Amino acid sequence: xxxxxxxxxxxxxxxxxxxxxxxxxxxxxxxxxxxxxxxxxxxxxxxxxxxxxxxxxxxxxxxxxxxxxxxxxxxxxxxxxxxxxxxxxxxxxxxxxxxxxxxxxxxxxxxxxxxxxxxxxxxxxxxxxxxxxxxxxxxxxxxxxxxxxxxxxxxxxxxxxxxxxxxxxxxxxxxxxxxxxxxxxxxxxxxxxxxxxxxxxxxxxxxxxxxxxxxxxxxxxxxxxxxxxxxxxxxxxxxxxxxx
Amino acid sequence: xxxxxxxxxxxxxxxxxxxxxxxxxxxxxxxxxxxxxxxxxxxxxxxxxxxxxxxxxxxxxxxxxxxxxxxxxxxxxxxxxxxxxxxxxxxxxxxxxxxxxxxxxxxxxxxxxxxxxxxxxxxxxxxxxxxxxxxxxxxxxxxxxxxxxxxxxxxxxxxxxxxxxxxxxxxxxxxxxxxxxxxxxxxxxxxxxxxxxxxxxxxxxxxxxxxxxxxxxxxxxxxxxxxxxxxxxxxxxxxxxxxxxxxxxxxxxxxxxxxxxxxxxxxxxxxxxxxxxxxxxxxxxxxxxxxxxxxxxxxxxxxxxxxxxxxxxxxxxxxxxxxxxxxxxxxxxxxxxxxxxxxxxxxxxxxxxxxxxxxxxxxxxxxxxxxxxxxxxxxxxxxxxxxxxxxxxxxxxxxxxxxxxxxxxxxxxxxxxxx
Numbered sequence: 011x012x013x014x015x016x017x018x019x020x021x022x023x024x025x026x027x028x029x030x031x032x033x034x035x036x037x038x039x040x041x042x043x044x045x046x047x048x049x050x051x052x053x054x055x056x057x058x059x060x061x062x063x064x065x066x067x068x069x070x071x072x073x074x075x076x077x078x079x080x081x082x083x084x085x086x087x088x089x090x091x092x093x094x095x096x097x098x099x100x101x102x103x104x105x106x107x108x109x110x111x112x113x114x115x116x117x118x119x120x121x122x123x124x125x126x127x128x129x130x131x132x133x134x135x136x137x138x139x140x141x142x143x144x145x146x147x148x149x150x151x152x153x154x155x156x157x158x159x160x161x162x163x164x165x166x167x168x169x170x171x172x173x174x175x176x177x178x179x180x181x182x183x184x185x186x187x188x189x190x191x192x193x194x195x196x197x198x199x200x201x202x203x204x205x206x207x208x209x210x211x212x213x214x215x216x217x218x219x220x221x222x223x224x225x226x227x228x229x230x231x232x233x234x235x236x237x238x239x240x241x242x243x244x245x246x247x248x249x250x251x252x253x254x
Numbered sequence: 255x256x257x258x259x260x261x262x263x264x265x266x267x268x269x270x271x272x273x274x275x276x277x278x279x280x281x282x283x284x285x286x287x288x289x290x291x292x293x294x295x296x297x298x299x300x301x302x303x304x305x306x307x308x309x310x311x312x313x314x315x316x317x318x319x320x321x322x323x324x325x326x327x328x329x330x331x332x333x334x335x336x337x338x339x340x341x342x343x344x345x346x347x348x349x350x351x352x353x354x355x356x357x358x359x360x361x362x363x364x365x366x367x368x369x370x371x372x373x374x375x376x377x378x379x380x381x382x383x384x385x386x387x388x389x390x391x392x393x394x395x396x397x398x399x400x401x402x403x404x405x406x407x408x409x410x411x412x413x414x415x416x417x418x419x420x421x422x423x424x425x426x427x428x429x430x431x432x433x434x435x436x437x438x439x440x441x442x443x444x445x446x447x448x449x450x451x452x453x454x455x456x457x458x459x460x461x462x463x464x465x466x467x468x469x470x471x472x473x474x475x476x477x478x479x480x481x482x483x484x485x486x487x488x489x490x491x492x493x494x495x496x497x498x499x500x501x502x503x504x505x506x507x508x509x510x511x512x513x514x515x516x517x518x519x520x521x522x523x524x525x526x527x528x529x530x531x532x533x534x535x536x537x538x539x540x541x542x543x544x545x546x547x548x549x550x551x552x553x554x555x556x557x558x559x560x561x562x563x564x565x566x567x568x569x570x571x572x573x574x575x576x577x578x579x580x581x582x583x584x585x586x587x588x589x590x591x592x593x594x595x596x597x598x599x600x601x602x603x604x605x606x607x608x609x610x611x612x613x614x615x616x617x618x619x620x621x622x623x624x625x626x627x628x629x630x631x632x633x634x635x636x637x638x639x640x641x642x643x644x645x646x647x648x649x650x651x652x653x654x655x656x657x658x659x660x661x662x663x664x665x666x667x668x669x670x671x672x673x
Contacts, residue, residue: 123574125575
């Protein structure tokens with residue numbers, strides 16, 4: 011069964027400490043653009059523990075988006091190892107990666123990436139649908155999540171009928187749906203005005219306090235400074251890793 | 255407020271088809287056109303098959319026609335080249351000796367017999383036949399008449415059964431049954447007229463132009479005792495070989511020829527020729543089906559095209575679903591379904607058009623036009639429906655499969671990277 015593969019796959023020699031959510035070791039990514047090879051990540055070592063909130067910052071082209079794709083299992087590394095909750099991710103098939111994305115990673119994007127034709131409810135329900143949850147449980151879960159992000163009255167609205175901040179809240183509800191190990195937010199406030207941006211950051215703060223592990227990618231230093239731990243990337247390498 | 259998933263897929267589909275309404279309509283129309291031509295071609299093939307089969311069976315089915323000839327092998331001291339001429343009584347002998355027989359019949363023919371009725375004089379072909387001839391050779395009497403029976407034969411009655419064309423020539427619209435005609439100045443009572451029939455094959459002239467009289471009467475009247483033709487019908491077509499073998503043994507013992515001598519009788523085995531006809535018909539129908547399917551493929555390309563556009567349009571959406579953990583099947587399934595739905599929609603429209611076209615074609619009178627009568631009525635059958643549905647479904651699946659494969663190969667990291 012595929013499920014078994016997820017849970018007892020590929021034990022290897024790397025010792026995984028308890029409470030470690032992400033463990034990256036010598037991670038590299040090379041984009042093969044035909045004649046030119048672009049080295050986006052040149053060997054990243056990073057550990058993220060349970061209940062941490064980490065801001066990853068860096069100028070554009072530094073490789074932070076690539077890093078997010080790798081951590082989010084949207085892409086696979088060229089070399090190095092990646093363990094997500096002790097499970098080796100490198101070498102998994104596309105289908106297995108899809109399963110991991112579904113139950114272990116919650117994505118939040120700069121442009122929200124909600125499906126425009128369906129209601130907020132259905133958007134939040136989507137990962138639950140993919141996760142094979144029964145209709146009854148889905149309904150309860152979606153309503154609970156919508157309440158948690160403060161949008162109980164917007165359940166039936168389509169994304170186009172929502173403000174930017176509301177859309178991002180729906181996206182956050184969606185990312186929380188499967189109760190993932192990690193929430194990955196890529197420039198979550200990039201498309202928002204200052205006040206709704208700070209609302210969203212407050213929401214992240216709340217989620218962190220409730221015990222979620224959160225990774226925020228941003229090039230905005232002010233925003234990054236709100237996270238207790240800040241990681242900076244330049245030219246595919248970690249140049250700074252500080253805790254407040 | 256809650257909508258189930260099928261509703262969602264359908265909603266997505268409707269939205270996509272609204273966005274590309276014109277293209278969707280054109281595509282469905284091309285599928286409809288392809289299905290129409292496929293169905294019509296198959297229907298014509300079916301009609302042709304039906305009329306050909308009916309016509310082939312017009313003469314009678316599963317028959318062997320035997321013309322007595324001369325021996326070609328030396329047999330028990332007798333030389334080759336001796337004529338073998340079975341007699342009327344041999345029919346009874348054969349009937350007794352050969353098992354697995356529906357009937358064996360004998361015929362003696364005479365051309366140019368003068369026929370009189372009132373002031374009308376004509377000539378016709380007269381055949382003396384045994385009573386079982388009518389049934390196996392499809393000489394079915396029109397209502398109000400009958401064919402020759404054993405008593406006619408036994409009592410050597412002067413009774414005649416007329417071919418329908420000859421009957422019309424002599425009697426016009428009048429009912430000939432019970433009337434008298436003169437054959438070479440000897441009076442005969444008409445006991446029946448043949449039902450008109452479509453027939454593709456014949457020997458020794460057309461049944462509709464002939465007069466049948468009891469073979470014993472024929473002997474008494476014209477003095478001929480040697481059979482011109484023997485007609486055999488086995489109980490099952492595959493027993494034809496066995497029955498003919500038995501016939502050779504029986505007559506070979508009586509007339510002194512080698513039962514293995516193939517030249518004694520010239521034999522027309524209609525079982526075999528019908529098999530050939532059937533194979534040709536199958537060939538024609540496969541050919542028609544292929545032409546129809548090719549037309550349909552053009553429509554399928556249209557569907558594939560529109561689905562490629564749909565995939566391109568939804569690239570980002572697909573990327574998002576992948577990021578949320580959609581499996582390959584969740585991405586490809588709805589796309590394949592959508593392609594299939596377009597195809598089946600077109601197919602249904604094509605079917606409706608085909609039914610209308612066939613109803614209209616049915617209004618064209620074929621009476622009196624032999625070419626049209628032979629072409630038959632285009633007919634839709636269940637097997638045609640199933641073949642067409644299978645071809646349609648296959649094309650629909652293929653048309654959806656390739657775009658779906660492209661959708662599945664979308665790299666979510668790439669589609670989500672650019673805002």
